[in-house]
Amino acid sequence: MVRIRSTMPSRAVQLASVTGMMGVKVIPRAARVYIGCALLGAGASVLPALRPGAATPWATVALLTALYALCELPARCRLLGRALGGSVPMGTGSFFPVLLAAALLLPPAAAALTAVPGSLLARVEEPPAAPRRAWRAAATALATWAAAQAAGALDCARALGHGHDAPDFPYALLPAGAAALTFCLALTALDGGIRATAGGLPPRAAWRGLLGRALAPHAVHGLAGLMMAVLWRSTYGPVSALFVLLPMYISCWVFAQYHRERAAHQATIRALVQAVDIKDRYTRGHSERVGHASVLIARELGMAEDRLDVVRFAGILHDVGKLGVPTRVLRKDGPLTPEERRVIELHPEYGHEMVRGIGFLGEARAAILHHHERMDGSGYPYGLHGDEIPEFARVVAVADAFDAMTSTRSYSRARPVPTAVAELERCAGSQFDARMVAALVRALDRHGWQPAVTADETTPAGPTGGNVPPPRGAHAARRPEAPGTRPRERA
Amino acid sequence: MRPGSVTVGAVHGAALLLSLTGFASTLWYGVDEPGNALAFGTLIVLGELARWGAAPGVGAPPVREAPGGREPAPLAAAGALAYALLGASAGTATTHGVLQIVAVVVAAGLAGIVPHIARGRGPGPDHLARRVLTVGFAALCFQPLYNSGAVVEHLGQGPAYALFLVLLLALTALCDAVLAALVLRARTGFPYGPLLRDELSALLGIGSAVGATGTVMALGVAAAGLWALPVLAVPLLLTQVSFRRYAAVRTVNRQTIASLARATEIAGCTPPGHARRVAALSAAVGRELGLSGAELAVLEHAALMHDIGQLSLVDPVAGGATALLPTEEQRRIALLGGEVVRRTGVPEAVAVVVERQADPYREQPLPARIVRTVNAYDDLAGGEKAGAALDALERLRLGTARDHHPDVVECLARVLARGGAAGVTSVATG
Numbered sequence: 064m065v066r067i068r069s070t071m072p073s074r075a076v077q078l079a080s081v082t083g084m085m086g087v088k089v090i091p092r093a094a095r096v097y098i099g100c101a102l103l104g105a106g107a108s109v110l111p112a113l114r115p116g117a118a119t120p121w122a123t124v125a126l127l128t129a130l131y132a133l134c135e136l137p138a139r140c141r142l143l144g145r146a147l148g149g150s151v152p153m154g155t156g157s158f159f160p161v162l163l164a165a166a167l168l169l170p171p172a173a174a175a176l177t178a179v180p181g182s183l184l185a186r187v188e189e190p191p192a193a194p195r196r197a198w199r200a201a202a203t204a205l206a207t208w209a210a211a212q213a214a215g216a217l218d219c220a221r222a223l224g225h226g227h228d229a230p231d232f233p234y235a236l237l238p239a240g241a242a243a244l245t246f247c248l249a250l251t252a253l254d255g256g257i258r259a260t261a262g263g264l265p266p267r268a269a270w271r272g273l274l275g276r277a278l279a280p281h282a283v284h285g286l287a288g289l290m291m292a293v294l295w296r297s298t299y300g301p302v303s304a305l306f307v308l309l310p311m312y313i314s315c316w317v318f319a320q321y322h323r324e325r326a327a328h329q330a331t332i333r334a335l336v337q338a339v340d341i342k343d344r345y346t347r348g349h350s351e352r353v354g355h356a357s358v359l360i361a362r363e364l365g366m367a368e369d370r371l372d373v374v375r376f377a378g379i380l381h382d383v384g385k386l387g388v389p390t391r392v393l394r395k396d397g398p399l400t401p402e403e404r405r406v407i408e409l410h411p412e413y414g415h416e417m418v419r420g421i422g423f424l425g426e427a428r429a430a431i432l433h434h435h436e437r438m439d440g441s442g443y444p445y446g447l448h449g450d451e452i453p454e455f456a457r458v459v460a461v462a463d464a465f466d467a468m469t470s471t472r473s474y475s476r477a478r479p480v481p482t483a484v485a486e487l488e489r490c491a492g493s494q495f496d497a498r499m500v501a502a503l504v505r506a507l508d509r510h511g512w513q514p515a516v517t518a519d520e521t522t523p524a525g526p527t528g529g530n531v532p533p534p535r536g537a538h539a540a541r542r543p544e545a546p547g548t549r550p551r552e553r554a
Numbered sequence: 555m556r557p558g559s560v561t562v563g564a565v566h567g568a569a570l571l572l573s574l575t576g577f578a579s580t581l582w583y584g585v586d587e588p589g590n591a592l593a594f595g596t597l598i599v600l601g602e603l604a605r606w607g608a609a610p611g612v613g614a615p616p617v618r619e620a621p622g623g624r625e626p627a628p629l630a631a632a633g634a635l636a637y638a639l640l641g642a643s644a645g646t647a648t649t650h651g652v653l654q655i656v657a658v659v660v661a662a663g664l665a666g667i668v669p670h671i672a673r674g675r676g677p678g679p680d681h682l683a684r685r686v687l688t689v690g691f692a693a694l695c696f697q698p699l700y701n702s703g704a705v706v707e708h709l710g711q712g713p714a715y716a717l718f719l720v721l722l723l724a725l726t727a728l729c730d731a732v733l734a735a736l737v738l739r740a741r742t743g744f745p746y747g748p749l750l751r752d753e754l755s756a757l758l759g760i761g762s763a764v765g766a767t768g769t770v771m772a773l774g775v776a777a778a779g780l781w782a783l784p785v786l787a788v789p790l791l792l793t794q795v796s797f798r799r800y801a802a803v804r805t806v807n808r809q810t811i812a813s814l815a816r817a818t819e820i821a822g823c824t825p826p827g828h829a830r831r832v833a834a835l836s837a838a839v840g841r842e843l844g845l846s847g848a849e850l851a852v853l854e855h856a857a858l859m860h861d862i863g864q865l866s867l868v869d870p871v872a873g874g875a876t877a878l879l880p881t882e883e884q885r886r887i888a889l890l891g892g893e894v895v896r897r898t899g900v901p902e903a904v905a906v907v908v909e910r911q912a913d914p915y916r917e918q919p920l921p922a923r924i925v926r927t928v929n930a931y932d933d934l935a936g937g938e939k940a941g942a943a944l945d946a947l948e949r950l951r952l953g954t955a956r957d958h959h960p961d962v963v964e965c966l967a968r969v970l971a972r973g974g975a976a977g978v979t980s981v982a983t984g
Contacts, residue, residue: 224778229644232781287789290774290782297777303716306773307789309766313759314793321800327900328803331810334898338817341866341894387820391869413820420816421809 090194094261098194101201101253105175108208112172119173126301127165131181134158134308159246159281160311162203163288164304166210166242167219168295175208202253210246214238223296230293239292243285247277287311332376335383335417342390349466354378356462356503357455359510363502364458370426377427377455378462381434384414408443411435430455434463437494457496461487461503464495469512480512558740562680565737569683572690576656586650587643593780594637595662597787601630602666604794605677626677628764628794629787630666634659634685635726635768636775636783638693639719641700642711644779649701655693660686680737687733692726716773723765727757743972744841752847763793814898815858823864828932833857836928838969839962840921853921855900856907860925863891863908878933884912915959927962943970 090098112119135158158181165177182200219238224230255270262269291304336350357378361371385393388410392403399407415432418424433447433456440448468483478486484504491497585591605627638655640648663685667677696719699705709715731753738753739746757765767790774782815829836857840850864887879887892909896902903921910922911929918926927950934946947967954960 227645230778232778235778236785283788283792286785290770290785293778293782294770294773297773298711299716299773299777300713302713303770303773306766306770307786310763310789310793313763314789314796317759317793317796317800321796321803324800324803324807327898328807328810331807331814331898331900334894335810335814335817337897338814338862338865338894341890342821383817384820386817386865387822389822389869390867417813417816417820421806421813423806423809 090191091261091263094257095194097256097260098198098201101205102197105179105201105204105208108175108205109172109179112170112176117172120169123168123295124165124173124177127161127168127177128180130305131158131161131165131177132184134161134312135181135185158308158311159284160287160291160308162207163210163239163242163246163285164291164295166207166246167214167223167239167288167292169211171208171211171215174211175204178203178207198257202250202257205253206246206249209249210242213245214242217241223292225296226298230296235289235293239285239289240282243281243288246285247281248274251277284311332379336379339382339385342385342388342393349470350379350382352466352470353381353459353462356465356512357458359506360458360462360499360502363506363509364498373423373425373427374430374455374458376424377430377434377459380414380418380424380427381431381459381463382410382414383417383431384410384412386417387413408435412444426453426455429453430459432456434459436460438496439493442494452496457499461495461499464490465503480507558743561740562737565687565733566679566683569686572656573660573686576653576660579651579653580657586654587648590637590640590643590648590650590775590780591654591658593783594633594640595658595665597633597783598630598637598659598662599666600787601627601633602663603669604629604791605667605670626681627666628760628767628797629790630663631685632764632767632771632790633783633787634663634689635692635723635765636771638689639696639722639769639772640775641696641705641715641772642776645776647700647706650697651701652690652693652697655697656686656690659689680741684730684733684737688726688730691729692722695722695725711776716769719769719772723769727761727765728754730761731757742841744838745844748841748844748846755847760793760797763790811855811858811898811900814862818861818864821865823867824861825936829858829861832860832925832928832932835932835966835969836921836924839924839928839965842965842969843920843924843962845920849921852901852903852907853924855904856895856911856921857925857928859895859898859900859904860891860908860911860929861887862894863887863889865894866890881912888912914956915962918959923959923962927958927966930958931966 111117112124161181162174162178165174168174169177179200182203183196185196185199187195217238219235219242222231222235222238251270251273255266255273258264258269259266287307287310291307294304294307295301297303339350354375355378358371358375361374366374388407392399392406395403411432411434415428418428418431421428430453432444433452436442436445436447436452436456437460438449438452438457440446465483465487468478468486469480471477484507487495487500487503491500637658640650642648663682670677696705705715705718709718731750734753735746735750738744738749767786771783771786774786812830815833818824819826819828833854837850837854840853845853867887888909888911891911892905895905895908907919907921907925910918911925913922913926915923915926930953931943931946931950934949935942947963947970950958950963950966951960954963
């Protein structure tokens with residue numbers, strides 16, 4: 064079964080951590096001071112390498128600096144990025160192995176220096192660019208400096224070997240691990256600080272969860288950095304060290320593609336819903352709201368996070384089977400004949416047939432099939448009753464009826480929430496599962512109900528019929544326009 | 555006998571012969587440096603165990619896999635390549651030969667896939683044969699030269715040696731691509747050029763990660779001994795995990811798009827299976843016309859969703875056959891379809907193809923021409939009836955003045971003569 068929720072420590076989060084101040088447009092005063100301090104610290108850490116008389120290995124520094132800057136460039140330069148196989152920008156941080164290799168190979172001050180140009184050059188997601196760049200350069204320089212200190216303290220230079228001297232494995236893993244851990248801790252600490260000062264988060268919230276998510280990726284970066292350093296020092300020279308980067312680079316590229324594809328997938332789901340809107344424009348926004356209400360109920364019942372996703376899809380897609388109902392019947396204004404009513408009542412089965420092939424929907428498929436069943440067994444399509452009805456279907460049935468009652472229809476205004484709740488409670492037990500109704504009531508007490516979508520029309524419906532036009536008495540105030548004449552309007 | 559079976563048989567036979575010779579020679583002469591053989595063998599077994607079963611997509615449309623996502627066991631492939639290119643271990647020269655490499659790779663590979671075969675998801679013989687021949691090729695290029703001392707003598711053990719390995723890697727990749735395209739051509743009968751181009755562009759994905767890791771493992775072991783193996787395996791595993799998640803979300807997306815495509819059938823707008831048939835046949839025609847991987851993916855998505863505009867009609871078109879409607883009506887439906895497709899998050903190019911499927915062929919991009927002609931064919935031929943197919947082709951030929959591009963129609967005729975879209979799905983799983 065395919066799961067689309069991410070379970071790995073998210074690289075995106077870790078990437079975001081370097082930019083720190085996501086979404087902050089104006090940098091607050093506290094953050095300016097904080098960035099200034101970081102810059103001073105970074106300057107102080109770099110300075111010893113620039114002093115006359117410092118035995119800085121300039122060739123290695125230049126190579127690593129250029130390498131890091133070169134790695135960060137494709138993300139910045141749109142043209143180059145596209146030439147490399149896709150316009151998906153990769154976040155900063157994909158190339159930490161270079162910095163970790165620098166930390167292992169160079170003295171602390173020189174290692175810190177390698178981080179600066181690349182960080183200054185790299186892509187910035189949103190303005191203001193200058194302080195973000197400065198912050199990133201300072202943070203990575205400080206973290207690299209700290210990592211190099213840790214590696215140096217554990218006698219890294221000897222462990223890496225040189226030329227024909229073989230490296231001292233497995234001891235070399237120790238300084239490399241220490242360097243990666245220090246790097247990760249330093250970045251996390253600095254990052255938490257900027258979140259606290261720029262984002263105005265309380266310190267505990269700013270740091271919470273950062274370290275746990277960052278540890279695993281940094282461990283991998285550490286191993287890659289170690290291998291780069293070993294090969295750099297070996298007789299095969301820096302050229303061979305480049306190969307270590309390629310799998311990392313591809314991994315990051317794939318990760319970016321993954322995020323793009325995931326977004327595309329969400330869009331496809333919405334397109335399925337919008338296809339329904341094309342046929343039946345009175346339901347616009349209804350699907351999304353039912354999804355929202357279903358999640359409210361499910362969360363109140365204490366369902367696990369990944370099931371919440373499924374129940375949301377069940378809510379969003381519950382009426383997808385209306386695609387199978389002839390448009391003429393769906394848009395009919397007058398009373399429905401028994402024949403037409405039978406046709407409309409087929410929509411749960413059509414819907415189930417449609418989404419049958421979508422593996423990850425899982426339980427949601429049963430919910431789509433059974434969302435018009437009633438607790439007393441008088442629903443359709445199968446006339447199940449009580450606990451025979453799948454749990455998700457009972458959730459969606461309540462959410463569906465609730466939204467149908469609280470949204471304005473073509474011929475009557477929306478009922479207020481308390482009236483709708485009273486109606487639901489009246490039908491609890493016979494039509495709805497009382498547990499679901501109670502959960503909805505609790506959720507509404509806690510969160511209120513703000514329909515997120517501004518659509519204001521649904522098909523005439525009451526708690527008796529879910530979202531299906533009642534058999535008679537529906538007097539629409541206006542006729543539907545001729546279909547398909549103005550496709551842009553439906554966007 | 556199918557026309558390509560000689561090629562496939564020859565490839566399998568060569569791989570089998572090479573493996574058997576490798577086993578016989580290794581059994582007869584014994585194993586050089588058993589420690590290295592064991593370490594690399596273990597790596598390959600683990601890599602095969604971690605292989606992601608490319609479960610055949612049941613009910614999924616024949617949309618092509620992501621280019622570059624086709625190596626199911628990257629760690630095993632990298633390990634095999636590294637063993638083939640292994641010269642020294644922690645500074646000491648090794649002496650293992652080509653046949654021992656083949657024997658170790660085959661034995662470890664077989665040991666690793668036993669659990670997968672037990673679960674009924676083992677890799678096909680094509681894949682195994684390719685692995686054996688590719689590794690044999692790399693070893694044959696490198697080991698005789700190294701073992702005779704020529705490599706170290708001329709190139710030393712410096713950067714030149716590393717670059718030599720890169721050159722061999724490029725040759726090996728080329729050999730692998732040629733081999734893959736050859737087998738694919740034999741199985742499907744598609745033209746060789748585009749297949750080879752697809753295979754080469756696929757190398758940019760996980761293929762290059764595998765190659766780079768294989769080379770760097772060989773160098774790493776030469777510099778640091780066998781400890782380099784686990785250290786380097788971890789980044790590659792990360793790459794594999796990334797690819798797997800990417801593939802998973804792609805699968806989900808494909809299923810969703812297929813559902814969207816089926817919506818027209820359930821709504822009674824089109825006959826059952828129409829979208830799938832048009833997609834499969836369009837892909838076959840597109841391949842015949844030399845479209846590459848990305849263009850084919852666009853073509854197939856567009857073909858799957860080409861009728862989606864019909865959902866906005868109040869009354870379904872009789873039989874769903876848009877090809878029989880007046881031109882203006884056809885274009886209107888196409889524009890409506892484009893509107894929906896634009897919202898699905900598939901590439902913009904797909905929406906353009908859907909929108910322009912009803913234009914006269916001189917104004918159309920190539921994928922739209924293909925969709926138009928294939929759709930008309932499926933509408934006219936109405937499924938499986940043999941006589942109707944010929945009539946339909948005849949009517950398409952009559953329409954080549956304005957509606958249908960003559961080349962596309964002839965190409966469709968060739969594909970149909972060969973047995974239709976058969977073999978398209980094997981591209982996706984290959």
